[in-house]
Amino acid sequence: MLASFGLPWLFAVVLPFAKMRSLDPVEYEEGGEVSGVYTPKRDGRITEGSRIYGQEGCYQCHTQLIRPTYAGWDVHRDEWAGLRVSADNSEDTRRETLATDFQDEEIAHVGISRLGPDLSNFGRRIDFYLKKGEYTPEEWVLLHLYNPRGLANYLDDQRVPEKSTCPSKGGMFDEVPTYRAGDDALPLATPDGLAVVPNDRARALASYLLSLKKDTLRNPLPKALNFNPEAPQAE
């Protein structure tokens, strides 16, 4: 009895946990010269926002996992894994999820189902599509959280927003008299004298969502981590 439970406990839980706790740093190596160590860059209210993401149960319908191709075709879904080369974008930034991607979070929100799209690169998608939009990325995300069915979609081939089944997070917003809202008011048509203002949780969540840029645009991968190295250039 002790062995039947003890062995899996040791080999599937304790040792992997200890091993994953301190991952060896991966070095950038160019022509035999080490030029630095890969350090994932993230900015935004990561720890706080990630906890709110979990508390609000976003992981029930959204994943944050780009699986290697043996486990699924996530890399090839539009903008899930990063940006592909197009008229507006010269660099292919797509990549799979790495063990360092969830730094500063309490838990990796791998997710349970995909009733909504994967969010690994949600922030990247918003930046890319809202370049010439009428809203700032933060405004767009807050409007989306307030009413997912009230916005023009940023992606044509995704679900049109009226059909989105994403819940409205109205509880994270307050209706206040306009004179008290100041610059915080959302750009919404509201009844006279009233404005919709996001609370601090909504702002932290939006900041976290916009930080989801797990592609290689700002963080080029060292060769040892890059499973999709570029084809060698012809001399």
Add this chain to the structure above:
Amino acid sequence: MSETHPTTETNDIELRSAIDRSLRHPVMFFFTSGALWLAVAIVFGLIASAKKHAPQFLDTFSWFDAGKIDAAHMSALIYGWGCSAAFGIIIWLMSRLSRKECTSAGIILLAGHIWHIGVLIGIVCILDGRLSSGIGLMEFPNAVWIILLFAYVLITVWSLVQFQVRDAGHVYVSQWYLLAALLWFPWIMVTAYLFVFAFDGNPLMVAAIAAWFKNGLFLLFFLPTALASAYYLAPKVTGRPVYSYNLALFGFWSLAFLGPWAGMERLMGAPIPQFLPYVGAAAMVLILVPAIAVGVNILKTILGHDDVVAQSPSLRFTVSGIVLFMVFGVLSFGLHTVTVMKMTQFSYTGYGLDILAIYGVFSLCAFGAIYFIVPRITRREWLSRRFINWHFFLSVYGVASIVICAIVGGVIQGQGMEDLSQPFATMAERSDSYGWGITLAWGFMLIANFFFCVHLLLMWARLGRRSSHPTLFQRHHSENPHGPEGEIDNIGSATA
């Protein structure tokens, strides 16, 4: 009552009555509170499912937001109903099989209240959203886990003591399972608590261990409890010994060896040590082995007693639970291969399997046990054959509909996800109709549980029939499956 002093039949009856009397309050508390939690879990399930295809439903109540309500639904089902029912079954069965009266009913009752207060705090925190842990699959706040663990020890330690001080002699198959469940539960819970909440680790391993815990709860706690009840009831009600002792041994050890490896297949493709999801998937595939072993053993035990199964509510529920365990084995076998997991990993399918496990396998066996135990501890018979019948059919059809909708819908959803020629939206829309099916099925389950809950509460209020004739599905039967008439259960062999 050791071997040197063989008990007479009268002594035996007195002992059983004394055991039942000593456990009446805690066991009834666990069953009734569990049934109330089950009603809550089903209402949450209905709301959660409705919100997946009708997002504006109850839109103005932020406590019921999709996401939070899903977590509350599963937590109420697992910790409110599942654990509560399991505790009732464990403490009663262990007392009966160890032939020891319970001397600590007061403490168990108190600990039971502590458990439910813990669960209530946890659910309220999940729905409120600001105080829950935010850890998927372990959403209760940090402190609630400590409360639950503390209550668990106070509830179950007496059963371990009873087993330890039992009179020497045969250890029943049921007792292996009970003992295993009693020891596995704190082990997985303490491990999960420490690695998820106390130690600082890679967030991916935290997610993996939470997934391992969730699977462990079913395979190493709920399932053994359900099987203990089945291995007790099938021989008891039919009056025959278990078909094969060796097969029972094999079924037990195969589950014991496979169970602790399963769970991390939920993270297939995640950057954790690569063998973990594979080992988890392999264990889930091989769950078919104990499923067949147990299924064959129980079904062979009752073979030839179709009339008893048709008449006895407890046996009918138990046998359905065991059949669904075999179905679970087959589905788990088919759905955890790498090619299928590509499609089903992030779809409705996982939910379908969870519900099949907790409602289909565990709960049906637990209902069987409850229909058997309650008349014995209250000394009253169930009031209405019809209520039991409705409960049975609505539960079985309800759970079958949920599982079929979730698994078929999940596979179709997954196919769409893998088909890159289709936009993601098409996939999401495809699963909508299956979502409707699940919502409807939860509606049936709600009605089923209404009958169960009302019936159980009436029994709790000691309003059951004062009769020595058990409530069976058919009237005027010539032979009573619970033993000769005139004495509630206390005659008849307890061969397990």
